[in-house]
Amino acid sequence: MKEFELIAHLTKSLPTNESVVAGAGDDCAVLDMGVPEKLILFKTDAVVEGIHFTRETSPEKIGRKALARCLSDIAAMAGTPTAALVTVALPKDFDAEFVAKIYEGLNTLAENYGVAIVGGETTTNPERILISISLLGTVPRGKQILRGGAKVGDAIFVTGELGGSLAEKHLDFEPRLEEARWLAEHFHLHALMDLSDGLGGDLRHILNASKVGAVILKSSVPVSRAAKQRARENSAAKPPFIAALTDGEDFELLFTIASKDAVKMLDAWKKKFPKLKLSCIGKIVAGEGISIRDKIGSHKFDAHGYVHFA
DSSP states (O other), X not given: OOHHHHHHHHHTTOOOOTTEEEOBTBSSEEEOOSOTTEEEEEEEEEEEBTTTBOTTSOHHHHHHHHHHHHHHHHHTTTOEEEEEEEEEEXXXXXXXXXXXXXXXXXXXXXXXXTXXXXXXXXXXXXXXXXXXXXXXXXXXXXXXXXXXXXXXXXXXXXXXXXXXTTTTHHHHOOOOHHHHHHHHHHSOEEEEEEOSSOHHHHHHHHHHHHTOEEEEEGGGSOBOHHHHHHHHHOTTSOOHHHHHHHSOOXXXXXXXXXXXXXXXXXXXXXXXXXXXXXXXXXXXXXXSEEEEEOSSOXXXXXXXXXXTTO
């Protein structure tokens, strides 16, 4: 059983209550806790040694990444992060100074984004380090953007460049919090999420939630220099375009917007964020799944991004 099959199995009968606006199945839970003009966002995520980092990784970057992943999910709801709890599970022979430096990286990023670290838990974990973050945030009522709103005819956009994240980007990325809030404030996005497991897998979450399909223009996908360089240096590496769709850990924004609003939004984006690329990579269509359109024609794309337990 793969990751998303397990998630579907575990979440099909979860208890709920009247506070839940959106539960399992999106980037964050959305809760109505009676706060005037705001809804509460709630997110948890974990990084594990050997999966998300190695023992050789700088401890400051480990801590930074642990929090940045959750911040990226708050961005995926166009929200603002507020406070976090940190659980650290350590082997019995842990290095106290190494763990302190993990917190230095985590704390620095938290301060940069106005996030309070309000507690957590420490426990033992045989052989490897695990860090789990639980993060709260807020979003103005009516401004939360879910995965399930994509409509036929929508243009599909991504920020930044994709692929080759293991060449350090996965440790150094900036969560797109400001960009997502600006988009939500000025335009009506239909669906929004962040790219953590690769475009080929994450776009399917929007398609499945919205009950639509997508056509991606191969020439329009922004492939990173790192993915291209890896392919040049290693003949066994993925072709750059496939890397852009499947490598994962890009942590860019993926969203859809009505095609009639696309040009206006893109022009405004270039003025507001001139240093960050924004690319229209395709459109939402009736049906299901992803098709790639290139010089030869259109063909189904069946590969996915990173999947745990695969």
